[in-house]
Amino acid sequence: MARRSRRSTPPTKPLVKHPLRIGKMDAAAAVGELRQLHEDAGDPNVERMPADDEPYGALLYAEKHSNSLRQLPPERQKAAALKRVLLWQYLLERAEIHQARAVNDARVAGAEWRELAPALAVKAPNAAYNKAKRLQAAALTDDGPGTEPVRRTPEAVVETEQRFIRQKEAERRAQEAAQQRHHLLLPVASRLLQHRDGLVPDEDADYWLDEVSEVLSNCSTPTQVVSLSRYLSAAVRALSNAASRLAQPAATTDEARLALSAAAAMATQQTVHP
Template sequence: MARLIRKSAAPTRPLLKVPVRLGAVDTAALIAELRQLHEDAEDENVGRMPADEELYQALLYLEAHSGALKSEEARRKAAITRVKLWEYLREQADVRQGKAIEDARAAKVEWTALAESLAVNTASAAYNKAKRLRATTLMDPERGDRPVRRTPEAVLVAERRAAAKAAAERRMQEEAARHHALLAPVAQRLIEHRAGLDDDDEVTFWLDQVAAVLPDCETPIQIVSLGRYVEAVVRELRRSERESARPAARTNEARLAYAAATAVLSRGGKAP
């Protein structure tokens, strides 16, 4: 019988795994719990322990005085909590170092000049390490908003996706702004000449909504709402015309306002 040969794991496999992170941790509360363990153990030096907010210094104290804990349960709990807090510090260090690198690059610092500070020997190694650190601040929507893998290639893909998404959002906002610039004066004309429009209850209701949002229409939600309200006005005017077999506008000014609203909505891809 042939002997099965087990394939060795690829050396890059650890870098391809999606990282699991602690995220937010109430470090002061955990340090306070560890302080209480030392007080309960009558640690004679606990008065010299740094404040709960001084995480790094407090951890150094707890490490140096771990022998002061007398019970095995207390030592076990303290050690596990210290492991968690050091992991939290590591995560925070990655994020903060990544931000420092971004600031350095914004100040036109070359990768060669960053190599020594990043404990590497070449500009390319500095670049790759920076990209791996960048993964700590990125989420990949293609993977359910999980953290990006810590490889330069994965970070580049995530950055391209983020840039494409941001560009698409900017285009949508610019298009919405252009459409709003055309829609707002049309909405104003509808309100000014509403007396000449059909006074059907639904028409009146939607005109009231337009009148309410139009004066302070600035936020994205307000802009979208205004478009929907004007669209509803035009839709109800069309319905009224079909049901009554008579024009929905009774004056020339109202007819022009109605026609202008219909035209703007049609150009905006929302024909009534």
């Protein structure tokens, strides 16, 4: 029987089995726990242990002075050693992320891949490029909360970077569209208030129009703009309900009718594009 050949995994295919990682943790708190163990053991040099926000130096100290923990019960000695293992793993993972950012800064500053090769401990420019992309996979995963781990191949990293660029561009276009709608919102709301006397009297509509007037007098922050949009939409709904209830048009003059029509269109637009 012919032996079935093993199919190669596409380099950009998402990971099926996610690698185990420490990820984000409170390293300072872990160093503090390690320091406490040394204090409990009566370590005479514990005051020389670097601060909690210096995990690398603290780990070097804990390694050098590990014998001082022999005064502790075996379980607590084991806990200290495991804490060191955990912190070293954390630093290894963070080192990849920060090295990737350093490589990016070097490239922005004009460094060529042949210049980065020795610093990345590889021999050729293409090897430096590939290693940098593998490092970037860790940085991309770290920078995107809730995102799936990126496969450590240059192809997967490039694809992820391009997806992030597309997402940012879509966000930028959405923000520009929202800003444009906000610029239109202010004159539309102002025009409706100018022709308020030409609108059908209604208690609910009057309440919301008063709210529109209050916000419109000082509408500069994003929160105020959102409030203005909501109040304007509520006023339009109240006027529409009043017109149906009274069986008469919501606007009694041509100017008010045009102003209400523009406000209704703006309210519809805000609903379609939150």
